[in-house]
Amino acid sequence: MSVTVWVPGDAGALALGAEATAQALLAQSRAAGKEVRLRRNGSRGLYWLEPLVEVETPAGRVAYGPVAARDVPDLLAKGLLEGAAHALRLGDIEKHPWLATQQRLTFARVGRIDPLDLAAYRASGGYAGLARALALGPEAAVKEVLDSGLRGRGGAAFPTGIKWQTVLKQAPGQKYVTCNADEGDSGTYSDRMLMEGDPFSLIEGMTIAGVAVGATKGYVYLRVEYPHAFRVLNAAIAKAREAGLLGADVLGSGQAFDMEVRLGAGAYICGEETSMLESLEGRRGEIRVRPPLPAEKGLFGAPTIVNNVITLATVPGILAGGAAAYQAYGQAKSRGTLPLQLAGNIRRGGLVERAFGLTVRELLEDYGGGSLSGRPIRAVQIGGPLGAYLPASQFDTPLEYEALAAIGALLGHGGVVAFDDTVDMLEMARYAMEFCAHESCGKCTPCRIGSVRGAEALAAIGRGEDRDRQLVLVEELCDTMLNASLCGLGGMTPFPVQSALKHFPEDFRAKARGG
Amino acid sequence: MNAVTTPSEDEARILAAVERHSHRDGPLIEVLHEVQAAFGCIPAGSVPVIARALNLSRAEVHGVVTFYHHFRSKAPGRHVLQICRAESCQAAGGKAIEAHAKKRLGIEFGQTSADGRVTLEAVYCLGLCACSPAAMLDGEVHGRVTRESLDSLIDAGAGVKP
Numbered sequence: 001m002s003v004t005v006w007v008p009g010d011a012g013a014l015a016l017g018a019e020a021t022a023q024a025l026l027a028q029s030r031a032a033g034k035e036v037r038l039r040r041n042g043s044r045g046l047y048w049l050e051p052l053v054e055v056e057t058p059a060g061r062v063a064y065g066p067v068a069a070r071d072v073p074d075l076l077a078k079g080l081l082e083g084a085a086h087a088l089r090l091g092d093i094e095k096h097p098w099l100a101t102q103q104r105l106t107f108a109r110v111g112r113i114d115p116l117d118l119a120a121y122r123a124s125g126g127y128a129g130l131a132r133a134l135a136l137g138p139e140a141a142v143k144e145v146l147d148s149g150l151r152g153r154g155g156a157a158f159p160t161g162i163k164w165q166t167v168l169k170q171a172p173g174q175k176y177v178t179c180n181a182d183e184g185d186s187g188t189y190s191d192r193m194l195m196e197g198d199p200f201s202l203i204e205g206m207t208i209a210g211v212a213v214g215a216t217k218g219y220v221y222l223r224v225e226y227p228h229a230f231r232v233l234n235a236a237i238a239k240a241r242e243a244g245l246l247g248a249d250v251l252g253s254g255q256a257f258d259m260e261v262r263l264g265a266g267a268y269i270c271g272e273e274t275s276m277l278e279s280l281e282g283r284r285g286e287i288r289v290r291p292p293l294p295a296e297k298g299l300f301g302a303p304t305i306v307n308n309v310i311t312l313a314t315v316p317g318i319l320a321g322g323a324a325a326y327q328a329y330g331q332a333k334s335r336g337t338l339p340l341q342l343a344g345n346i347r348r349g350g351l352v353e354r355a356f357g358l359t360v361r362e363l364l365e366d367y368g369g370g371s372l373s374g375r376p377i378r379a380v381q382i383g384g385p386l387g388a389y390l391p392a393s394q395f396d397t398p399l400e401y402e403a404l405a406a407i408g409a410l411l412g413h414g415g416v417v418a419f420d421d422t423v424d425m426l427e428m429a430r431y432a433m434e435f436c437a438h439e440s441c442g443k444c445t446p447c448r449i450g451s452v453r454g455a456e457a458l459a460a461i462g463r464g465e466d467r468d469r470q471l472v473l474v475e476e477l478c479d480t481m482l483n484a485s486l487c488g489l490g491g492m493t494p495f496p497v498q499s500a501l502k503h504f505p506e507d508f509r510a511k512a513r514g515g
Numbered sequence: 516m517n518a519v520t521t522p523s524e525d526e527a528r529i530l531a532a533v534e535r536h537s538h539r540d541g542p543l544i545e546v547l548h549e550v551q552a553a554f555g556c557i558p559a560g561s562v563p564v565i566a567r568a569l570n571l572s573r574a575e576v577h578g579v580v581t582f583y584h585h586f587r588s589k590a591p592g593r594h595v596l597q598i599c600r601a602e603s604c605q606a607a608g609g610k611a612i613e614a615h616a617k618k619r620l621g622i623e624f625g626q627t628s629a630d631g632r633v634t635l636e637a638v639y640c641l642g643l644c645a646c647s648p649a650a651m652l653d654g655e656v657h658g659r660v661t662r663e664s665l666d667s668l669i670d671a672g673a674g675v676k677p
Contacts, residue, residue: 010640011642011643011656012645012646012656012658014655014656015643015646015649015656015658015659016646016658019580032552044662045645047646049643050646052524068643078597086580152553154649178644183642184639184640185640186602186603186604186639186640186644187601187602187603187644188642188644189642189643189644189645191642192642224548224639225640225651226640226642227640228656257519260539263544263545263548264527264544264583264585265544265548265583265584265585265586266583266585266586266638267582267583267584268601268639276525280541281540281541281543281574282541282542282543282544282545282579283541283543283579284578284579284582285582286581286582300541340550341644341645342645343603343606343645343647344602344607344647345602345606345607345647346645348648349644349645349647350645351645365605372607381602384603385601385602402676415603415644417603417644419606420606423606428602428605431602431605435601435639437637437640441582445599453677468536510675
């Protein structure tokens with residue numbers, strides 16, 4: 001009788017040694033005359049417990065973690081394969097408070113199944129959403145997405161159903177579904193986890209989008225920094241095609257939809273939707289002036305849906321369970337759930353999917369357990385490099401779109417990066433400008449020149465040179481970038497800079513710095 | 516270009532890469548990925564070959580090559596070590612790791628160690644932010660990097676026993 005053991009193949013788990021753990025488990029159990037069936041899953045998202053090993057026992061899956069390769073001999077000796085007691089034993093991981101208190105809709109399968117096991121995907125409700133979308137027909141399927149209240153999870157939070165409606169209304173002809181998987185914001189990794197842990201949900205979501213708006217071709221624009229997701233997605237697409245879930249006759253409906261993955265090449269700006277379309281066409285990722293909107297004239301000039309990974313992967317569940325069920329989660333205009341990502345200097349980093357409304361403090365303390373260094377958390381940056389820095393006095397703000405907008409911050413893609421009290425906010429402001437200069441596509445002057453001058457001025461402040469004049473310059477540059485940039489890169493880089501200036505002025509005051 | 520092959524062999528490899536992607540719409544970036552996989556960089560001599568084969572101007576191809584940080588103009592060392600510079604890694608001590616790598620290898624970002632073994636590159640987020648600071652060596656990911664673990668990575672990458 002072989003024992004099934006799950007060890008994540010997720011890149012985050014691999015970065016913490018999961019492969020060595022898996023190989024040690026295989027080799028050492030074999031040496032002990034025990035047969036182990038090694039299976040790979042996505043990560044449950046409790047990264048401080050990775051590599052998280054789960055053993056299938058008659059009483060269910062029993063978790064151990066974090067299991068380093070060096071822990072394996074002791075674990076095996078003490079009966080890991082029988083689910084026996086050990087200091088690293090966690091029991092049923094789904095009963096762990098960190099996971100049990102979450103509301104996992106989009107991430108329902110991640111960590112539970114083998115990402116490439118299509119039968120397991122279907123057995124757990126997969127492709128029920130597509131079947132229902134086909135039965136409903138285009139208008140009703142789009143209306144379902146509209147009624148769910150789903151808003152773009154990439155960061156812009158635009159109502160997904162309205163985008164789809166616009167594409168549906170365009171004259172029949174070539175249309176495209178594109179998935180923005182250029183997850184470049186620091187502190188975010190939910191797209192990566194989803195693609196590595198449940199790729200069929202993204203494939204099904206794109207297929208639903210295709211049949212709903214009359215598009216026959218889909219592209220995933222994936223960042224080159226995600227080689228693991230690239231392999232998993234391609235393998236999953238091949239399996240879906242083989243099973244007739246992609247191709248000329250999707251699910252026997254007579255409708256065609258197929259898709260491919262395109263790799264980016266290390267440009268943050270390509271996460272901006274028009275820049276992404278340029279890149280998909282094989283060009284420099286320079287942004288396009290809107291209008292026309294991509295929904296009217298997008299990829300190769302055709303009507304195009306551009307949605308983020310999480311948005312699209314959430315759609316199958318909405319179609320399967322109905323708009324009302326999804327809409328019941330969340331508050332105000334933020335409906336459904338959001339996979340938040342805890343990052344930076346944090347004790348328990350990982351993925352927290354909950355209905356909108358959790359406060360920053362609840363996330364940092366109840367889930368995050370405070371800073372990793374043990375020092376007070378002085379600032380958090382929410383929403384990536386273009387997101388505002390929040391001081392501790394704002395930690396009671398709920399993590400939802402409007403509440404954050406009200407304090408001049410943004411939720412973005414849901415990444416929350418914690419900094420302890422050793423952070424130098426002047427340096428973080430300077431870095432924001434430096435990053436913008438590094439990533440600017442160069443098309444508009446406020447972004448191209450403003451970011452370079454901004455970084456220079458903030459560096460000068462750091463050296464104590466002409467502080468007051470430089471501060472005026474920084475404010476003026478921020479104002480120009482904010483109001484005159486063509487896209488969000490130049491237009492939002494002022495958010496981290498201005499919020500740092502506003503909430504942490506002491507870090508910008510004249511003092512002997514750097515010496 | 517690679518010294519062990521002749522210019523015409525190189526050209527054949529480039530044309531084969533173009534051929535493999537010519538059925539696709541907007542194939543240039545896909546072609547460049549393949550060329551870089553074959554040569555370690557986008558050799559200057561490949562630009563006119565790709566341009567002609569895809570019916571683009573040399574300026575268009577050059578423009579794309581130079582726009583994207585991922586495409587290199589020079590072949591890297593035998594190993595490529597990428598260290599994340601983004602905020603999450605900074606919050607977890609990434610700058611010290613970055614400084615240590617530069618000092619240890621005696622180079623800056625974008626350079627190759629004098630023995631030609633390791634090229635050091637900056638990267639802006641590897642999506643491993645729950646285990647910052649992060650690095651990638653030859654496509655293998657590493658989280659919660661410390662000075663010591665970085666040293667053993669460099670030693671392993673350099674083929675030296677720690």
